[in-house]
Amino acid sequence: MQITFYKYQGAGNDFVLIDNRNNELKSLDKQTVATLCDRRFGIGGDGLMLLENEAGYDFKMVYYNADGNEGSMCGNGGRCIVAFAKHLGVITDTTKFLATDGTHHAKISAEGNWVSLQMIDVDTINRDGEAYVLNTGSPHYVKLTSDLDVKDVYNDGYAIRNNATYKANGINVNFVEPVRDEEGFFVRTFERGVENETYACGTGVTAVALAMAKHNEQFGSISTPIKVLGGNLNIRFNYDGEKFNNIFLEGPAELVFQGDISVDV
Numbered sequence: 441m442q443i444t445f446y447k448y449q450g451a452g453n454d455f456v457l458i459d460n461r462n463n464e465l466k467s468l469d470k471q472t473v474a475t476l477c478d479r480r481f482g483i484g485g486d487g488l489m490l491l492e493n494e495a496g497y498d499f500k501m502v503y504y505n506a507d508g509n510e511g512s513m514c515g516n517g518g519r520c521i522v523a524f525a526k527h528l529g530v531i532t533d534t535t536k537f538l539a540t541d542g543t544h545h546a547k548i549s550a551e552g553n554w555v556s557l558q559m560i561d562v563d564t565i566n567r568d569g570e571a572y573v574l575n576t577g578s579p580h581y582v583k584l585t586s587d588l589d590v591k592d593v594y595n596d597g598y599a600i601r602n603n604a605t606y607k608a609n610g611i612n613v614n615f616v617e618p619v620r621d622e623e624g625f626f627v628r629t630f631e632r633g634v635e636n637e638t639y640a641c642g643t644g645v646t647a648v649a650l651a652m653a654k655h656n657e658q659f660g661s662i663s664t665p666i667k668v669l670g671g672n673l674n675i676r677f678n679y680d681g682e683k684f685n686n687i688f689l690e691g692p693a694e695l696v697f698q699g700d701i702s703v704d705v
C-alpha cells in the first residue's frame with residue numbers, strides 16, 4: 441500500500457508522521473516501523489507517529505520509537521505532531537490532544553514553527569547514587585557531569601541504560617552541565633528505543649530542568665533555557681519544593697519534507 445508521510449524535526453529530534461485519521465493503517469508491525477525509521481533503508485527518524493481521531497480531543501498521538509516498539513511520551517514528537525495537526529488544518533493555534541501519558545494542551549505560533557506543549561505534572565524524583573531519576577511521560581536518568589562536549593555519551597549512556605537496574609524496562613540517560621557565563625544548561629541524551637544519542641529529547645530536557653531545580657533548591661515560577669546538539673529549548677514550570685506543575689516544553693518544530701512510500705500492512 442502507498443502512503444504519504446511527512447518528516448518533521450524539533451531541535452534535531454526527527455520523526456516520520458502519518459495522517460491515520462481514516463484508520464487505513466490498522467496496525468504497524470515492529471519491522472515496518474523500524475524500516476521506515478532506518479536512515480539507510482527507509483525515510484529516517486528517531487521515531488514515527490500516527491495522528492488519529494479521538495472522541496473529545498482534537499486528535500490522538502500514537503508514538504513508536506525507531507526500534508519499532510511503541511514508546512512512552514515523546515516531548516519533541518508531541519511538539520512536532522502539533523505542528524503537523526496545524527499543517528493538516530486539524531487545529532489552528534491551540535489544541536487539546538491525547539497521548540500515551542494522558543491529555544496534553546499546546547499552543548502554536550501563527551507561523552506554525554514554535555510550539556509550547558504542556559507536560560504531565562511530576563511529584564516524585566528519586567535518587568540513584570548522585571543521579572536523579574524521574575518520569576516526565578518517559579523515564580529519565582539525569583546526571584551532572586563536566587566536559588560534556590567531549591563526553592562519550594554513547595558508551596556511558598549505553599552502560600547505564602543496560603545496567604542491572606534499568607536493562608529490563610530501559611531508561612533515557614541525560615548528561616547535564618551548567619552553561620558557563622549564561623543561564624541554563626547543556627544536555628546530551630542517550631535515548632531508549634533509538635538506543636543511541638539523539639540531537640534532542642523533550643521529555644529528557646524537561647526531566648533535567650526539574651531535577652536541576654531540586655538540586656539547586658530553586659522554588660517558585662521557573663524558566664530554564666537548555667542547549668542541546670540540535671538547538672535550543674526552554675522549560676517553564678512551578679515548583680513548591682515537593683511538586684512540579686504547569687510544566688511547558690517550548691521550542692521549534694519544522695516540516696522538513698514529505699513524500700510517498702510503499703508499506704506492507
Ligand SMILES: N[C@@H](CCC[C@H](N)C(=O)O)C(=O)O
Nearest residue numbers: 511512514515516641642643
Ligand atoms: N525523544 C523523545 C523521547 C521519546 C521516548 C523515549 N525514547 C522512550 O520511549 O523512552 C522526547 O522528545 O521526549
